[in-house]
Amino acid sequence: MTATFSFDLKATDGKARTGVINTPRGDIRTPAFMPVGTAATVKAMMPESVAATGADILLGNTYHLMLRPTAERIDRLGGLHQFMNWDKPILTDSGGFQVMSLSDLRKLTEEGVTFKSHIDGSRHHLTPERSMEIQKLLGSDIVMCFDECPALPADRKRIQESMELSMRWAQRSRDAFGDRPGHALFGIQQGGLEEDLRGRSAEALRAIEFDGYAVGGLAVGEGQEAMFKVLDFAPDQLPVDKPRYLMGVGKPDDIVGAVKRGIDMMDCVLPSRSGRTGQAFTRRGVVNIKNARHADDPRPLDAECTCPACSNYSRAYLHHVFRAQEMISGMLLTWHNLHYFQEIMAGMRTAIAAGAFADWEADFHAGRAKGDI
Numbered sequence: 001m002t003a004t005f006s007f008d009l010k011a012t013d014g015k016a017r018t019g020v021i022n023t024p025r026g027d028i029r030t031p032a033f034m035p036v037g038t039a040a041t042v043k044a045m046m047p048e049s050v051a052a053t054g055a056d057i058l059l060g061n062t063y064h065l066m067l068r069p070t071a072e073r074i075d076r077l078g079g080l081h082q083f084m085n086w087d088k089p090i091l092t093d094s095g096g097f098q099v100m101s102l103s104d105l106r107k108l109t110e111e112g113v114t115f116k117s118h119i120d121g122s123r124h125h126l127t128p129e130r131s132m133e134i135q136k137l138l139g140s141d142i143v144m145c146f147d148e149c150p151a152l153p154a155d156r157k158r159i160q161e162s163m164e165l166s167m168r169w170a171q172r173s174r175d176a177f178g179d180r181p182g183h184a185l186f187g188i189q190q191g192g193l194e195e196d197l198r199g200r201s202a203e204a205l206r207a208i209e210f211d212g213y214a215v216g217g218l219a220v221g222e223g224q225e226a227m228f229k230v231l232d233f234a235p236d237q238l239p240v241d242k243p244r245y246l247m248g249v250g251k252p253d254d255i256v257g258a259v260k261r262g263i264d265m266m267d268c269v270l271p272s273r274s275g276r277t278g279q280a281f282t283r284r285g286v287v288n289i290k291n292a293r294h295a296d297d298p299r300p301l302d303a304e305c306t307c308p309a310c311s312n313y314s315r316a317y318l319h320h321v322f323r324a325q326e327m328i329s330g331m332l333l334t335w336h337n338l339h340y341f342q343e344i345m346a347g348m349r350t351a352i353a354a355g356a357f358a359d360w361e362a363d364f365h366a367g368r369a370k371g372d373i
C-alpha cells in the first residue's frame, strides 16, 4: 500500500507483462482480472468470498449507481467501499458505454448524453464533468474518462468522429478530475478497428497524460479474430510504463490472448453472469451443469479445482440445485468461475515472471474440449 498511485513493471515475456499497481487501498497484481460489481455487489457473492477468489480489485458502474441509490446517497453513507464492505481498490466505469447499451431515448451532443433511466424512465444527463463528480462521490480509486463507444460495425467516418469527440471529452475529464493524490484517472483509446485512428487517439491521450490507458471500443461484437488483430498493435501505441486495461473482456481464451499481446487488466461479467445461468468454466472447457447427463454424476465439476463448489459438492448436487432454482446454485457456480478466472491470472503472472508464458499458454490450450464436458 502506498499514499500514491504507481505501476511497477516486474517482468516481461514477449509482449506479455507482469507487475504490481500500488494504490493507497492495496496492491493489484497484474495481469489482473476485475470481477464486475455493477450495483455495489458482485452478484451472488459476499465481498469476503470475492476476496477469497484472489481478486485484488473490482469494478463498479457510474451508470447504475447514479440511477440507484445515487452517488450522493453513497457519499453521505461514507462512499462505495464502506457501503459495499470492500476495502480493496475499486475501478469505476464512467457511464457512457452503459448509457448506450442500457438506457432509452438517448441524445448525444458535444456537451454529453441525455437519457432515460432503464429502471424508472426518469431523465438524466451525463457529461465528462458530471461523470468525474459521480466517481469522486463514490470514492473510486481508479476513475475512467467519460467517452463514447460506437457500436460496431460502423463506417470509418462515424468511428473517426466518435473517437475525436471522446478525445475532447478526455481533456474535459482530465480538467474536471483535478489533482487527487492516491486516485488515478485512466484515458480510453477509441478508433474502432482502424490502426491509424487508434494511433491518433493514443497520441491525444499521451498529450493529456493519464495514470493508465484503456483499450476501449472492443468486445462490442467484432469477434475474437478482429479483436486480436487490433490487440496486435493497440497496446504498443500506449505508454509502456503505465497499466493497459482492456474493457469488457472476456472468455478465458480472450483473456489469455489479450495478456499475450500486452494487456495488464481486464473486466467482464461473463464468469458471474454465466455462473448464475449454470455455465461453469473449467481447465478442460465449459460445463453446462443443467444438462441432464450430470444428474447422477458424483464427480466434482473440476477435480483439480480447490474452490468450495469443487471441494464440497458433486455435479449431481449442482445439477439439482440449478434445476430446483435454489439460491445456492448461482452462489456456488459464480464462486467457482471467479476462482477459476483468478487461477488463470495467477498462472500467467507466475509463467511470465519465469519466462515460461509460451509453455503455460500451450498447456492452457491443450486438453480444452470444445462444447460441454
Ligand SMILES: Nc1nc(=O)c2cc3nc(NCCN4CCCCC4)[nH]c3cc2[nH]1
Pocket (backbone or CB within 6 Å): 093, 094, 095, 096, 097, 144, 145, 147, 148, 149, 188, 215, 216, 217, 218, 219, 220, 247, 248, 249, 268, 269, 270
Ligand atoms: N467507458 C467504456 N468505454 C468503452 O469503450 C467500453 C467498451 C466495452 N466493451 C465491453 N464489452 C462487454 C462485453 N460483454 C461480454 C459479456 C456479456 C456482456 C457484454 N464493455 C465495455 C465497456 C466500455 N466502457
